[in-house]
Amino acid sequence: MQSAPIKRTYLALENWFNYSFGSWNPLYHLGTLTIFFFWIVLVTGIYLFIFFHGSLDGAYASVERITHEQWYAAGIMRSLHRYASDAAIGCILLHMFREFALDRHHGARWYSWFTGVPLLWMVVTLGITGYWLVWDQLAQYIAIGSAHLMDALPIFFGSMTGNFLEGALSDRFFILIEFLHLLGQPMLLVFALWLHVRRLSNVNIHPPRGLAIGSLAALLALSLAKPAVSHGPADLSTVPQILNLDWFYLNIYPLLDYWSAGQVWMLAFGVTFLLLVLPWVPPRKKGAAAVVDLSHCDGCKQCFDDCPFDAISVQARTDGAPHEHEVVVDPVLCASCGICVGSCHYSNPFRKAETELKTGIDMPQLPAEEMRARTDAAIAELGGEVGIVIFGCEHGFDVTLLNSEDTRGIKLLCSGMLPPSFIDYALRKGADGVMIAGCRHADCYFRFGNRWMEQRLEGARNPILRKRVDRGRIVIQGGAETDRRVVESALARFRQQLSENGGKRREGKIADA
Amino acid sequence: MQTRKRYHIQAVNYLLFMALVGYFSSSPAYRHLEENQAKVVLAFSHFGQHVEPCRRVTPEELAKLPPNMRRPTECTRKRSPVTVELMMDGERLLYKVADPPGLFDDGGVDIYLDAVIPAGEHRFTVRMNDSVRVKGYNYSHEQAVTVVPGQLLFIDFDTDSGFVFK
Numbered sequence: 001m002q003s004a005p006i007k008r009t010y011l012a013l014e015n016w017f018n019y020s021f022g023s024w025n026p027l028y029h030l031g032t033l034t035i036f037f038f039w040i041v042l043v044t045g046i047y048l049f050i051f052f053h054g055s056l057d058g059a060y061a062s063v064e065r066i067t068h069e070q071w072y073a074a075g076i077m078r079s080l081h082r083y084a085s086d087a088a089i090g091c092i093l094l095h096m097f098r099e100f101a102l103d104r105h106h107g108a109r110w111y112s113w114f115t116g117v118p119l120l121w122m123v124v125t126l127g128i129t130g131y132w133l134v135w136d137q138l139a140q141y142i143a144i145g146s147a148h149l150m151d152a153l154p155i156f157f158g159s160m161t162g163n164f165l166e167g168a169l170s171d172r173f174f175i176l177i178e179f180l181h182l183l184g185q186p187m188l189l190v191f192a193l194w195l196h197v198r199r200l201s202n203v204n205i206h207p208p209r210g211l212a213i214g215s216l217a218a219l220l221a222l223s224l225a226k227p228a229v230s231h232g233p234a235d236l237s238t239v240p241q242i243l244n245l246d247w248f249y250l251n252i253y254p255l256l257d258y259w260s261a262g263q264v265w266m267l268a269f270g271v272t273f274l275l276l277v278l279p280w281v282p283p284r285k286k287g288a289a290a291v292v293d294l295s296h297c298d299g300c301k302q303c304f305d306d307c308p309f310d311a312i313s314v315q316a317r318t319d320g321a322p323h324e325h326e327v328v329v330d331p332v333l334c335a336s337c338g339i340c341v342g343s344c345h346y347s348n349p350f351r352k353a354e355t356e357l358k359t360g361i362d363m364p365q366l367p368a369e370e371m372r373a374r375t376d377a378a379i380a381e382l383g384g385e386v387g388i389v390i391f392g393c394e395h396g397f398d399v400t401l402l403n404s405e406d407t408r409g410i411k412l413l414c415s416g417m418l419p420p421s422f423i424d425y426a427l428r429k430g431a432d433g434v435m436i437a438g439c440r441h442a443d444c445y446f447r448f449g450n451r452w453m454e455q456r457l458e459g460a461r462n463p464i465l466r467k468r469v470d471r472g473r474i475v476i477q478g479g480a481e482t483d484r485r486v487v488e489s490a491l492a493r494f495r496q497q498l499s500e501n502g503g504k505r506r507e508g509k510i511a512d513a
Numbered sequence: 514m515q516t517r518k519r520y521h522i523q524a525v526n527y528l529l530f531m532a533l534v535g536y537f538s539s540s541p542a543y544r545h546l547e548e549n550q551a552k553v554v555l556a557f558s559h560f561g562q563h564v565e566p567c568r569r570v571t572p573e574e575l576a577k578l579p580p581n582m583r584r585p586t587e588c589t590r591k592r593s594p595v596t597v598e599l600m601m602d603g604e605r606l607l608y609k610v611a612d613p614p615g616l617f618d619d620g621g622v623d624i625y626l627d628a629v630i631p632a633g634e635h636r637f638t639v640r641m642n643d644s645v646r647v648k649g650y651n652y653s654h655e656q657a658v659t660v661v662p663g664q665l666l667f668i669d670f671d672t673d674s675g676f677v678f679k
Binding site for chain 1: 522527528530531533537538539542543544545546547551554558620623624662663679
């Protein structure tokens with residue numbers, strides 16, 4: 001687990017946005033927002049390319065025309081191009097911070113983190129080549145800085161920096177940079193992005209429409225209020241003195257004034273290395289992977305549909321049972337969330353109590369049988385006026401902290417692990433109400449636990465909660481570890497509601513059972 | 514009322530987003546060079562001389578060679594390191610000994626040295642040694658230059674013209 005201060009700081013920030021944005025909270029959509037900003041960059045970039053002249057003498061002049069003569073169209077496009085690129089970097093950095101703060105970068109999720117680190121490099125270098133194209137004093141400064149950096153690497157012969165001395169540069173330089181910025185780097189970026197999300201299922205690449213519109217409007221307003229402009233034209237016989245750096249992309253260059261290029265590389269490689277190994281530092285034991293029991297699997301494929309990490313695949317039946325398919329779990333990809341247990345319609349606690357509860361796919365660390373035993377024990381311990389069982393998640397608010405005379409919390413691996421039939425079971429066994437307290441709404445640690453649970457209760461996703469189950473006796477209230485007040489007040493409201501609707505049913509239920 | 518408040522806070526968040534992106538996209542300004550400073554760059558590519566002098570091939574030896582391989586001189590591959598030094602107003606400003614690259618030490622060296630200097634009039638002396646068979650410097654050039662703030666004073670070299678201040 002991450003140290004509490006980092007996590008708590010992040011959760012407080014998230015809370016701030018939750019208040020005003022609700023499920024549109026941009027912190028929940030940082031990945032999709034980044035992609036949205038890249039769409040803006042792509043569209044504006046194509047427009048700008050129409051008017052851009054890629055040559056030593058023409059580049060600066062064409063960008064000036066774009067900025068000033070056609071300020072109402074291409075000028076705004078240029079500003080949008082810059083600001084959307086900057087916003088993308090901001091989103092990427094926040095995205096990384098979030099995954100780290102919430103401890104979502106290790107175990108089976110190392111892959112997404114690991115493949116995300118080179119993406120940051122690619123985006124930054126894409127931005128840098130973009131700034132070169134303007135060929136103003138800033139471009140001159142970063143071109144020479146970049147050449148210094150390249151010269152320090154033992155992979156190039158000759159001095160690249162020497163190319164940026166007066167008389168040495170030619171239009172071929174622009175052909176190279178144009179190729180990189182317009183084709184080579186974006187294509188590589190798309191491929192790397194595909195790799196980045198390869199081990200995730202149901203990948204969404206679009207932010208909520210309202211958030212997208214709001215962000216675009218904000219960038220547009222910024223473009224009008226503060227249009228992006230160039231420095232003076234590049235002049236290789238002078239040295240730029242004052243530079244308005246884009247700190248999102250060009251923050252490494254000033255270091256070259258204080259350190260050698262080798263030291264700057266060491267810093268960059270060192271930070272990159274640390275980021276790359278972060279999923280394994282400190283080493284942690286991976287949770288046990290889900291296990292398929294073919295004798296209780298009819299190959300319905302629901303777990304395959306529900307797995308957030310693409311760890312389950314479907315293949316032809318191998319055990320001779322009269323079903324078309326069976327599922328297979330890849331233990332390397334399995335994040336040990338247990339959502340598949342909640343998906344399996346064999347995870348039914350109403351089976352005979354004297355026989356072990358077997359299900360088609362189970363978690364060795366918390367089998368369905370153990371879930372049923374804990375549910376039975378919790379109900380047996382309930383006292384007071386209105387008995388409530390709370391099913392919580394290991395990564396959200398600790399529901400056992402709410403244990404009292406009339407309340408018992410049961411921690412699961414994820415709230416999505418709970419098969420809906422367990423809710424029915426708890427109510428019929430004597431609980432007056434069932435509360436499901438997973439992670440914060442729209443922010444499931446395992447991506448889809450909250451969502452799948454809501455859909456199962458709504459009857460929109462299998463296995464559904466039976467229609468006859470009184471929905472008035474069920475409440476879903478997500479919460480992070482810092483949300484005790486929120487969960488407690490929801491619990492108090494729920495208790496009040498149950499009491500008004502005739503609590504005290506528990507004893508009757510026990511008698512029925 | 515509650516919804517209205519939420520929208521207001523949302524607007525504040527968007528403004529904050531605009532302010533952050535707008536500010537850090539070009540601020541704070543970075544001063545790369547102080548107002549009264551300039552930069553001197555000593556940069557050129559050059560092959561050091563062969564460590565051993567080239568030998569003139571005798572007509573008899575040439576005759577034994579296939580026609581396409583008949584070169585009048587024969588040289589060993591290894592070249593000398595190149596040493597350069599730039600003095601400004603009697604003080605050493607830049608200095609480098611560049612070993613020839615390549616498996617056989619036979620490549621040309623690329624020199625790129627730079628330094629920030631105060632603007633004003635300076636007397637520069639630039640020297641180079643490119644042969645282990647010569648003691649001291651075998652190329653030297655001295656020149657007074659008035660450097661203006663922000664100028665990039667580029668000192669180039671080629672074998673024919675020697676050092677050139679640009």
